[in-house]
Amino acid sequence: MSSLPAPSIVAPVVRFYSGRQQTFLSDGPSRWRRTTPEDAARLHTGYDRETREPHLGVYIVPVGNGFRRIGFDVFKLNLKLRESTVERLELQWREQSASLPKTQLRHLRRRAHFARSFARFEVQPENVERWKDELECILSNPDTYESI
DSSP states (O other): OOOOOOOOOOOOEEEEEESOOSOEEEOSSSOEEEOOHHHHHHHHOEEOTTTOOEEEEEEEEEOTTSOEEEEEEOGGGTEEEOHHHHHHHHHHHHHHHTTSOHHHHHHHHHHOEEOSSEEEEEEOGGGHHHHHHHHHHHHTOGGGEEEO
């Protein structure tokens, strides 16, 4: 019985979506609505039809408390994040948000989710660029992922 080599994982091309989108979705037979950054990120995530190149969309949206919600989902890529990657992301998020007032911190922790197939968390507006750089580095690295 010969064992086949494990298929190598190709890291996805990461793209960030924020602000007003230029795409519309049908919301019924005669209703159209503008996509949200979250919609655009979900539509972008997956494999290119011709090249089979993986793509991952990450959304950044403002939330009512003045923070920005960042999120992504790797489910359509048939991959999952390594446990060490999830722990690293959550630890960095906790360290950056540790200086916030207790009531805000409790609210943010309740709404933050870090899992092997997705992440969704809120950050201060001045930290968005730092998070974009960090996520670009982490999510475009093939060692970040495991096959399902």
